[in-house]
Amino acid sequence: MNGKDKRTLLIHHPYRAPAGFESPAVPVAKGSTVFFPNVAALRSRTWVDRSAYTYGLHGTPTTFTLEERLATLEGGTHCVLVSSGLAAITLVDIALLSSGDAVLLPDNAYGPSKTFARHELAQWGIAHAFYDPLDPATLAAAITPATKLVWLEAAGSVTLEFPDLRTLVRTARERAPQALVALDNTWGAGLAFDAFELGEGQGVDLTAHALTKYPSGSGDLLLGSVICRDDALARRLSLARSRVGHGVGVNDVEAVLRALPSMPLRYAAQDRSGRSFAQWCTTRPEFARVMHPTLPDSPGHLHWASHCRAAAGLVTVEVDAQYSPEQADAFIDALRLFRIGWSWGGAISLVAPYRASAIHTLPTRYVGALVRFSIGLEAVDDLIADADQALGTLRL
Ligand SMILES: *Cc1c(COP(=O)(O)O)cnc(C)c1O
Numbered sequence: 001m002n003g004k005d006k007r008t009l010l011i012h013h014p015y016r017a018p019a020g021f022e023s024p025a026v027p028v029a030k031g032s033t034v035f036f037p038n039v040a041a042l043r044s045r046t047w048v049d050r051s052a053y054t055y056g057l058h059g060t061p062t063t064f065t066l067e068e069r070l071a072t073l074e075g076g077t078h079c080v081l082v083s084s085g086l087a088a089i090t091l092v093d094i095a096l097l098s099s100g101d102a103v104l105l106p107d108n109a110y111g112p113s114k115t116f117a118r119h120e121l122a123q124w125g126i127a128h129a130f131y132d133p134l135d136p137a138t139l140a141a142a143i144t145p146a147t148k149l150v151w152l153e154a155a156g157s158v159t160l161e162f163p164d165l166r167t168l169v170r171t172a173r174e175r176a177p178q179a180l181v182a183l184d185n186t187w188g189a190g191l192a193f194d195a196f197e198l199g200e201g202q203g204v205d206l207t208a209h210a211l212t213k214y215p216s217g218s219g220d221l222l223l224g225s226v227i228c229r230d231d232a233l234a235r236r237l238s239l240a241r242s243r244v245g246h247g248v249g250v251n252d253v254e255a256v257l258r259a260l261p262s263m264p265l266r267y268a269a270q271d272r273s274g275r276s277f278a279q280w281c282t283t284r285p286e287f288a289r290v291m292h293p294t295l296p297d298s299p300g301h302l303h304w305a306s307h308c309r310a311a312a313g314l315v316t317v318e319v320d321a322q323y324s325p326e327q328a329d330a331f332i333d334a335l336r337l338f339r340i341g342w343s344w345g346g347a348i349s350l351v352a353p354y355r356a357s358a359i360h361t362l363p364t365r366y367v368g369a370l371v372r373f374s375i376g377l378e379a380v381d382d383l384i385a386d387a388d389q390a391l392g393t394l395r396l
């Protein structure tokens with residue numbers, strides 16, 4: 001290469017990845033382009049079975065490493081990464097549903113998943129219906145021969161009802177043997193319970209995760225995953241992922257690889273603080289209900305107890321209906337440590353307002369304003385003191 005123009009030398013440098021260098025970090029392999037030694041290699045390599053590297057969209061050594069680790073954590077055998085938790089959900093829908101099919105969702109499903117069903121899926125001739133996750137009979141009643149996919153979520157988004165997962169899966173197997181069962185397992189993160197081994201011979205077919213939450217743990221990136229145990233199903237998901245074109249940023253993949261080893265410790269700490277915070281909330285007359293699956297009065301507590309060994313750090317309260325939604329907003333605005341924002345699972349505690357009438361489609365049991373807390377890694381006594389001082393706004 002000597003004698004070439006500097007501009008050429010800057011590009012065609014002799015860099016090769018160092019051999020014999022080992023460190024705790026997974027090497028970050030970046031690339032949209034992957035070089036082929038010759039045309040024959042270009043023609044013979046295929047991304048379809050993931051046996052070779054051909055183009056960054058279809059996977060790099062770094063994305064394959066994270067996929068392997070996530071599959072292991074979940075007790076699955078295959079994982080595909082996508083660009084967000086929502087993309088994980090919509091990939092499952094896109095890969096498994098065709099015109100004329102129907103999908104069933106719990107009424108407390110992650111909101112944008114319901115919205116996708118109402119818009120794109122409806123537009124593509126795919127029907128949807130919502131069932132009450134605490135009443136498996138409503139799932140049985142919603143099943144038709146067209147049902148090809150049943151979504152589960154535990155605990156449910158915002159209102160944190162914990163369903164009887166084993167019974168829901170059994171109901172789907174018996175009444176809709178043609179359907180696959182998918183679980184949004186973001187809350188459990190592969191730590192609270194084993195989605196593929198729920199007990200009594202029951203388990204889901206696939207799980208979707210927002211890695212944006214606990215796996216990232218920092219509120220600084222978006223990433224999602226879909227995990228399963230079946231080879232043919234994994235191939236369907238992987239093909240759909242590549243055809244739809246879900247690239248993932250390798251810097252984000254690296255960040256999750258770095259955060260993953262500490263996730264069980266962070267999850268346990270947030271679980272512990274979440275329980276203390278929820279317990280304190282039950283002592284406050286301003287809160288009509290406190291939703292946290294470990295509390296005996298929380299909807300589905302016994303199901304949580306029979307399925308789970310841990311709980312995430314999410315706590316939702318229903319503000320007593322004697323207070324207006326504006327007063328609930330003022331309470332949130334008065335919080336100092338809790339930051340107002342979407343998402344959860346990071347080090348900083350977050351808070352967000354919800355109205356049950358806006359998120360639930362079936363008749364809802366909640367009338368007061370809902371406030372969802374995501375407990376972070378601060379000292380829980382400081383978080384309780386913060387909520388306590390902010391409640392002063394409701395006493396005025
Ligand atoms: C946040 C969340 C998602 C979506 O994840 P994004 O990465 O924000 O798209 C999906 N499901 C649940 C239960 C979530 O909490």
